[in-house]
Amino acid sequence: MRYLILLLFPFILFSCQKKAVQSDKDVKTEIVKKGTMKDGATKEPIRVAADGTPEKFVAVAVQELNEQVSKAYDELQAGTVITPLEIMQMLFPNEANMSEGNELLSYEEGPLGNDAYRVIMTHDNMPDDSVNGEKYVMLLAKQGERWSVISLEKNWKCQEGRGDTTWGIEPCK
Numbered sequence: 745m746r747y748l749i750l751l752l753f754p755f756i757l758f759s760c761q762k763k764a765v766q767s768d769k770d771v772k773t774e775i776v777k778k779g780t781m782k783d784g785a786t787k788e789p790i791r792v793a794a795d796g797t798p799e800k801f802v803a804v805a806v807q808e809l810n811e812q813v814s815k816a817y818d819e820l821q822a823g824t825v826i827t828p829l830e831i832m833q834m835l836f837p838n839e840a841n842m843s844e845g846n847e848l849l850s851y852e853e854g855p856l857g858n859d860a861y862r863v864i865m866t867h868d869n870m871p872d873d874s875v876n877g878e879k880y881v882m883l884l885a886k887q888g889e890r891w892s893v894i895s896l897e898k899n900w901k902c903q904e905g906r907g908d909t910t911w912g913i914e915p916c917k
Contacts, residue, residue, distance in 0.1 A: 791881070799911045801881065801897035809835050809893050817890050828884045828891055829853050832863040835893075836880060847871060859886040860894070874906040874916035 791799050813831055820826070826834075829851060838849055852864040861884045868877040883894045901909055902916035 793911065797910070799899055800913045801899045802913050804880075804896040804898055806893045806896050809896060813891070813893065825889075826891065828861045828863045828882070831884065831891055831893065832865050832880070832882055835882075836865060838865075838867050856883070860884070861886075861891070872903070874903055875900050876903045876906075876909065877901045877911075879911060 791801065793799050812835065813826070816834060817826060832851065832853075846869050848866075848868040850866050850868070852866075853862065855861050863882045863884070865880045865882075866877065867879075870877055878898060878900045881895075881897045883896075884891045885894050886892075899911050899913055900916070901911050902914075903909075907916040908914045
């Protein structure tokens with residue numbers, strides 16, 4: 745009986761550790777490939793879009809953005825909360841200009857677990873000669889009562905005849 749317990753104990757211990765790793769892995773499932781840069785941003789991550797196609801992104805430095813967020817928190821009245829969506833809108837105060845066509849500005853947001861949050865801003869049908877749309881993916885983490893930007897990535901698509909018309913990082917002409 746003692747030998748049976750000694751044999752089962754490592755197996756039980758190992759299976760508990762595996763579940764902990766899997767739950768941590770669930771938070772990061774959207775990132776397929778990632779390299780880390782000095783400021784914590786990612787270098788050319790590849791995400792899989794809803795239709796199953798891969799999308800490449802380039803990193804945007806977050807240090808300056810976090811300074812702006814910190815300053816905004818300092819200027820607010822104590823107890824005031826800034827949401828992750830408001831941070832995205834504060835850092836990229838784009839507004840769709842409906843007078844020039846069907847320009848569209850949309851946001852997706854949601855928690856990732858472990859006090860992490862994701863906001864995606866898509867600016868589509870832009871009135872630009874070469875760029876048709878831009879997409880920003882911001883990952884935030886709660887530190888105390890404040891949100892901090894962990895990473896910010898962007899990609900774009902080109903106007904018809906000006907380059908790649910799917911989301912990616914190829915330059916537009």
